[in-house]
Amino acid sequence: MSADGHSSYNPSTGIERWVDRRLPLPRLLYDSFVAYPVPRNLNYWYTFGGILTVMLVSQILTGIVLAMHYTAHADMAFDSVEHIMRDVNFGWLLRYMHAVGASMFFVAVYVHIFRGLYYGSYKEPRELLWILGVIIYLLMMATGFMGYVLPWGQMSFWGATVITNLFSAIPLIGESVVTWLWGGFSVDNPTLNRFYSLHYLLSFMIFGVVILHVWALHMTGQSNPTGVEVKNKRETVPFTPHATAKDSFALVCFLLLFAYFVFYQPNFLGHPDNYKQADPLVTPSHIVPEWYYLPFYAILRAIPSKLGGVIAMFGSIGVLFIVPWLDTSKVRSAVYRPLYKQFFWILVAVCILLGWLGAKPAEGGYVIAARICTFWYFFHFLILLPILGLYETPKPRPASIADAVLGGADGEDGGAAAKPAGATAAPQTRG
Amino acid sequence: MAETTAQTSAGHGTGPDADSDPNRRDFFLIATGAMGAVGAAAVAWPMIDQMNPDASALALASVEIDVSSMEPGQSIKVSWRGKPVFIRYRTEKEVAAARAVPLDELKDSDARNANLSGAEATDENRGVVGREEWIIMVGVCTHFGCIPLGEQGDFGGWFCPCHGSHYDTAGRIRKGPAPENLAVPVYEFVDDTTIRIG
Numbered sequence: 005m006s007a008d009g010h011s012s013y014n015p016s017t018g019i020e021r022w023v024d025r026r027l028p029l030p031r032l033l034y035d036s037f038v039a040y041p042v043p044r045n046l047n048y049w050y051t052f053g054g055i056l057t058v059m060l061v062s063q064i065l066t067g068i069v070l071a072m073h074y075t076a077h078a079d080m081a082f083d084s085v086e087h088i089m090r091d092v093n094f095g096w097l098l099r100y101m102h103a104v105g106a107s108m109f110f111v112a113v114y115v116h117i118f119r120g121l122y123y124g125s126y127k128e129p130r131e132l133l134w135i136l137g138v139i140i141y142l143l144m145m146a147t148g149f150m151g152y153v154l155p156w157g158q159m160s161f162w163g164a165t166v167i168t169n170l171f172s173a174i175p176l177i178g179e180s181v182v183t184w185l186w187g188g189f190s191v192d193n194p195t196l197n198r199f200y201s202l203h204y205l206l207s208f209m210i211f212g213v214v215i216l217h218v219w220a221l222h223m224t225g226q227s228n229p230t231g232v233e234v235k236n237k238r239e240t241v242p243f244t245p246h247a248t249a250k251d252s253f254a255l256v257c258f259l260l261l262f263a264y265f266v267f268y269q270p271n272f273l274g275h276p277d278n279y280k281q282a283d284p285l286v287t288p289s290h291i292v293p294e295w296y297y298l299p300f301y302a303i304l305r306a307i308p309s310k311l312g313g314v315i316a317m318f319g320s321i322g323v324l325f326i327v328p329w330l331d332t333s334k335v336r337s338a339v340y341r342p343l344y345k346q347f348f349w350i351l352v353a354v355c356i357l358l359g360w361l362g363a364k365p366a367e368g369g370y371v372i373a374a375r376i377c378t379f380w381y382f383f384h385f386l387i388l389l390p391i392l393g394l395y396e397t398p399k400p401r402p403a404s405i406a407d408a409v410l411g412g413a414d415g416e417d418g419g420a421a422a423k424p425a426g427a428t429a430a431p432q433t434r435g
Numbered sequence: 436m437a438e439t440t441a442q443t444s445a446g447h448g449t450g451p452d453a454d455s456d457p458n459r460r461d462f463f464l465i466a467t468g469a470m471g472a473v474g475a476a477a478v479a480w481p482m483i484d485q486m487n488p489d490a491s492a493l494a495l496a497s498v499e500i501d502v503s504s505m506e507p508g509q510s511i512k513v514s515w516r517g518k519p520v521f522i523r524y525r526t527e528k529e530v531a532a533a534r535a536v537p538l539d540e541l542k543d544s545d546a547r548n549a550n551l552s553g554a555e556a557t558d559e560n561r562g563v564v565g566r567e568e569w570i571i572m573v574g575v576c577t578h579f580g581c582i583p584l585g586e587q588g589d590f591g592g593w594f595c596p597c598h599g600s601h602y603d604t605a606g607r608i609r610k611g612p613a614p615e616n617l618a619v620p621v622y623e624f625v626d627d628t629t630i631r632i633g
Contacts, residue, residue: 162597165581166579166580166581166597169579169580172579183487183488184487186488187489187492188488188517189488189516189518190575192517194486194492284518285512285514285519287581287582289596291596305598308612309612309614310612310613311614365596365599
């Protein structure tokens with residue numbers, strides 16, 4: 005899976021040679037996770053891919069063991085979760101790891117996505133890599149949503165009701181689609197059963213797409229903070245030990261945060277209403293989804309029309325698929341794009357603000373603010389990104405990663421590196 | 436197969452009948468493919484249809500409610516097909532307020548009354564003739580399915596706390612994101628004090 009297809013795997017024992025001739029899996033793993041060259045200037049923002057992989061494995065493992073104790077039935081689900089909490093050995097730990105783990109998974113994926121947006125990681129030739137990432141994100145949202153329904157609390161039930169009702173906005177067939185999704189005339193036991201089945205399935209589908217994501221990554225090689233492609237071997241280091249060590253250190257720091265929430269604030273990111281059993285006849289006074297959906301929920305509510313709101317909400321994720329073609333700038337990294345850098349941070353602020361608004365009641369000034377932010381979100385992607393690439397004057401880029409990070413200190417081609425970086429850079433504006 | 440391809444490309448390169456000369460092999464190929472598609476669809480349909488409401492869900496068809504103890508201004512909520520149904524014995528003031536609304540002020544001009552198809556959303560069409568003070572509706576917001584709260588909102592009818600939809604005293608949507616009036620289910624007064632829903 006190395007970018008150039010060249011393998012440096014060298015089986016040293018007879019057994020390894022025997023296996024290598026029959027099923028070269030050790031070779032694949034060696035080339036992918038040991039010898040695989042990564043740019044030597046990757047910073048800590050690039051460690052979240054590894055963190056996400058670990059979180060996925062953690063979710064699958066805790067999920068499999070929780071499934072051994074959970075009962076997917078409308079009359080028993082709520083009690084079976086309490087049974088896990090009180091009776092099952094270490095059940096409290098496993099459940100909190102799974103519930104908090106979902107939140108941590110989303111923390112990491114948001115950092116990962118914004119890192120991609122900042123450093124232009126989605127640009128040619130990494131479009132498919134980016135699109136696979138957006139697909140993983142969509143699958144994560146579906147998995148997270150269905151998982152939140154399983155404890156069968158009030159927020160589970162009413163969250164499921166509101167989200168499945170999104171499909172009733174489809175003209176003509178909407179109502180039939182919703183009835184089909186529910187398996188009845190409201191969210192009920194059949195809904196819970198199928199969500200359980202699909203929640204289990206989707207985690208493995210995520211795993212499958214992650215393999216494609218890593219495959220695509222290893223075809224093009226990693227992007228890097230300069231946005232300048234790797235030009236020679238001197239600009240890379242082998243994945244192991246360099247990236248493995250860096251990823252591991254970042255992972256340990258991340259796990260500290262994870263552990264803090266698991267052991268000290270396990271319910272901080274949840275909602276107290278979900279400790280009340282689902283009641284189909286009483287809607288909680290204030291329904292909120294899990295925090296990681298709040299920006300999209302704010303967009304949904306900002307549009308004063310049912311179908312319009314649903315289209316805007318799905319559109320806000322859909323627009324990510326075409327980001328590689330909306331961004332017209334040839335310059336990858338925001339480091340060398342003075343205007344884009346500012347708009348990037350405005351977008352981050354707008355997304356956080358949308359998240360905050362999504363948790364507020366849909367009235368008065370909150371709605372107006374949500375509309376302004378929704379407008380800005382789409383304006384950023386659909387108008388700003390294409391226009392910026394045409395009119396922005398980028399800063400001079402380094403000619404190579406070696407120029408940027410080694411400063412010509414080592415290496416005989418230091419002549420180029422010694423010049424002002426701009427002198428060797430090609431004109432950056434689009435002609 | 437190779438023979439066929441060679442023949443087609445070499446021998447029939449020109450003329451309108453170049454592609455309209457199917458031989459036995461092409462026929463078998465298309466027929467097999469078509470039968471395969473039919474078979475795939477026949478297998479897929481049970482996999483899809485199994486998710487639709489099953490016989491036990493469909494069996495919960497109707498409920499009878501005794502409303503003899505209700506006074507004007509009182510509401511009850513009953514469960515029908517897993518959904519709440521509002522039964523409200525309205526006050527004269529509420530009925531008058533609902534009737535005073537001009538039809539062109541309504542967001543949804545359809546009565547949404549399963550007992551009357553295609554009727555206009557007048558207050559009369561939302562209920563039953565002779566029992567105008569009663570309003571019976573599925574208590575599910577037509578926006579995203581929350582349960583509206585009674586005697587609340589800008590019109591003194593129902594208010595959905597989830598996304599701020601206001602319904603009037605006849606359960607018609609007046610303000611907010613919901614697109615339709617609250618649905619009136621199939622029902623009838625079996626006698627003066629009993630309502631059968633469904």
